Amino acid sequence: MISYTTTPTCVFCDSIDTPEHFVWACPIKQSVWQSIASRYLVSPRELTLHHIISLSLAGLSVRPEFKLTFFDIIATTLLQIWSAHWHFVFHQTTFWSNGVIAKTILHLP
DSSP states (O other), X not given: OOOOOOOSBOTTTOSBOOHHIIXXXXXXXXXXXXXXHHHHBSSXXXXXXXXXXXXXOTTOOBOTTSOOOHHHHHHHHHXXXXXXXXXXXXXXXXXXXXXXXXXXXXXXX
């Protein structure tokens, strides 16, 4: 039987778990975004939460050696973060940022 409690705090860092925190601001997830942005984007430090939630490429570009769209990168990263988060919650599987990054890279063409 699954046993868990619902609290307003993040299961990783004890900050208030808002949608923005879940996707972007949690330090464990921020490290995933920084690594993926550094690998695939021309200006990785320019990536913001707004780009992710709006799927807007405004001011960003994918490095030309990758035949990917911005949507491919964001959607795949979100999927891997979401999956790892809920595996931690329901199966007590460690959220390992390097593992999430590796799976994201593996799933991008």
